Amino acid sequence: MNSTPVNRNVMAKKSVYGAAPETTPEAAHTLSILVDNTPGVLAKIVGLFSGRGYNIESLTVAETDHDQNLSRITIIAKGTQRIIDQIISQLDKQVPVHNVIDLTILGPHVARELALIKVSGQGEKRVEAMRTAEIFRAKVVDTTIDSLTFEATGTPEKIDALVEMMQPLGLSQISRTGIAALPRGNDKI
Amino acid sequence: MKDMKAVVEKAEKDTISEADLMTGADIMIKALKEQGVDTIFGYPGGAVLPLYDALFQQNDIKHILVRHEQAALHAAEGYARSTGKVGVALVTSGPGATNAVTGLTDAMMDSIPVVCICGQVPSFLIGTDAFQEADTTGITRHCTKHNYLVKDVSRLAEMTHRAFHIARTGRPGPVVIDLPKDVQFASGTYTTAQDVEYRSYRPHLEADDHAIAKLVEILAQAKKPVFYTGGGIINAGDRASELLTKFISDTNIPITSTLMGLGAFPANKSQWLGMLGMHGTYEANLAMHDCDVLVCIGARFDDRVTGNVSGFSPNSFKIHIDVDPSSINKNIEVDLGIVADATSALEKISAAWTKQKAKLNDPAMQLWWQQIDKWRQVNCLEYTNSDSVIKPQYALERLQAHLGARDDVYITTEVGQHQMWAAQFIPFNRPNRWMTSGGLGTMGYGLPAAIGAQIAHPDALVIDIAGEASIQMNIQELSTAAQYRLPVKVFILNNQWMGMVRQWQELLHGERYSQSYSEALPDFVKLADAYGGLGIVVDHPDQLDDAITQMIESDKFTILDVRVDPKENCFPMIPSGKNHNEMILSADAKQFDKKLV
């Protein structure tokens, strides 16, 4: 487990994806779900979470294999191990689902997220924002006289940290993609 | 390679002759025939007119016209549960589809294989709030095992085959095919079932040999084993019941079953403890509580069965065999979970038991049976009979006496006290003879389900054991029974109350009987007469036998209105959230602390 399980404290406080209030000690798991790209598949999966009262912290979906008509859905879900196991078997039994992998359990995986972060301000704050962005290897993708928009990629923790740093520097808007994740090495799922 | 294949396919497609083309409606009928469908329960409407037109022009598939779409689904369920085949329903768009939702949910909860074809507005009108448009795939997404919206006529046959395959395999369930009207008119080509490939849907059926070996090893060491089986045995088919019966008879292990599994193991065998759970027997529930090895096959640890989960079978090693991985560890954490079809698992258990030369410890088993016999002596189903008032339990005992050892009896129920009494007082010795709404608990299920069972078994005796409140929820189906001359029997335990609700109000809500009185009841004799059947009413125990004989012999649909004691309660009862060993027996009902909850 030298991979990067999501730091939930930061997520809970700062995530714009609406972290749920924590009651019992739970862990966030990154689930990678390979599905047939058919109409309604996303609704089915998201509905399963709401219908059974599970929490989604992050959700990413896109077609990954056009010929085979497959999409990959990456979900960060939070729960006790028993709930996570239940979520996985509920997902796995859906007809369009090919497989579900719990990357957090599987071990080493890479997880990346892209964020667009807008900072409004002038003068010293603006300079400081540029400097901070540089440390995080975020690039400027848009600028006006009194605003800067940065593009940052990295682990969700890195994005969380950047967001935190930008807060006092005039952070005004954020858009995050949710994570994309794959196991490391040659493992295929 | 791929490109070549595509080119060839395209060339083939281009050379399809006119003769290969069929309308969507004809494709659907052909696919249904290929799936072996002989009966459809349905109700017509604008969006399914082309399909009805195609039905009109053929003779292989019989269409049974119900009087409400909910009933089409329940009839299909009754047909499915009494035959082991897939039940089929056909409804129109909009209100037809929304009326079907309760039946679909019922089939989902009880794992009943059903395919429901819904008409839909023409595909070019979808999303425009067109006349009788409903988002059927959206509405039914979570109450079906799967659903399809068919937009391309050339995929219609394929999707129909898929629907049947998905409905009947793995953990069975309802599948909806949403079929726009223009697709029913369009012409396309047919695909046979064997050409359909399943990429992602492959239920795991084969039991793991190591796990089975472990099961046998642990079971052989048990001193107080118990089998707890459920609807999954019935889903798995006759063979599973036979294997179970043989294994239990050979090993002499006590066995109990859920409401949904009744009949999978014969009630006339000595190992049978009766049903378990909220209204289960004393011996079954205490055996569950005290056992040291619990083998659950095809049951899902429903809360009506477990009671308080933290006090559920506290000292046992728990083994759970289920075809649906998500059933395992859902409500109760088990020590050994095996994902498998019940037939495969039971075959392997029997083989491994012999191969491993497993044998239970005789003295321990003797002690265990002695203990169980003590519990049996409590005689938990005992009730105080009366000379002047018909006790519902007595009515069922008389009914059972008339059924005797008849082999061609199918019982359905509505929902409430009468359902529980039926489960307690009518023994089932074979699978597929008992049809009840367990998971959803749908009042109004019994009459249409009886119609479905009677259609499948025209010469059998089919009886809906009903309450006077439930029966009114699909009473219009008497007209269906009349139209097809179905001699279904409706045996109403008429206590003039929504008895199950009244019982909870008496015991748990300070005897405040809020809205549970069955006010303004119809005259069921006249009602039966009005629909063209036979109606009988009895209100004295002495009249029961004659009336039951008359009902059984009647060749028309018959309502027997049995006026029973309005205040009788159904015991034993484990109040919600209590442990199995905290059950209340009828004898000490008076001492029941009504301020408990």
Ligand SMILES: Cc1cc2nc3c(=O)[nH]c(=O)nc-3n(C[C@H](O)[C@H](O)[C@H](O)COP(=O)(O)OP(=O)(O)OC[C@H]3O[C@@H](n4cnc5c(N)ncnc54)[C@H](O)[C@@H]3O)c2cc1C
């Ligand atoms: C008023 C009322 C009172 C009730 N009281 C009781 C009560 O006292 N006792 C009671 O038992 N129930 C009671 N019920 C019913 C209860 O609500 C549940 O419906 C029932 O207990 C579930 O039965 P089951 O566990 O056999 O599961 P089912 O719903 O029949 O599910 C079948 C299980 O088997 C699995 N399965 C399916 N096919 C296969 C296969 N081929 N191989 C292996 N596994 C398979 C499925 O995945 C599922 O887990 C009551 C219902 C009502 C309405």
Ligand SMILES: Cc1ncc(C[n+]2csc(CCOP(=O)(O)OP(=O)(O)O)c2C)c(N)n1
């Ligand atoms: C459609 C539906 N609505 C409400 C209920 C709640 N409910 C469960 S049992 C019951 C009373 C049933 O009364 P009756 O049919 O007379 O049977 P009895 O309990 O008296 O035998 C009710 C209202 C239900 N199960 N289904």
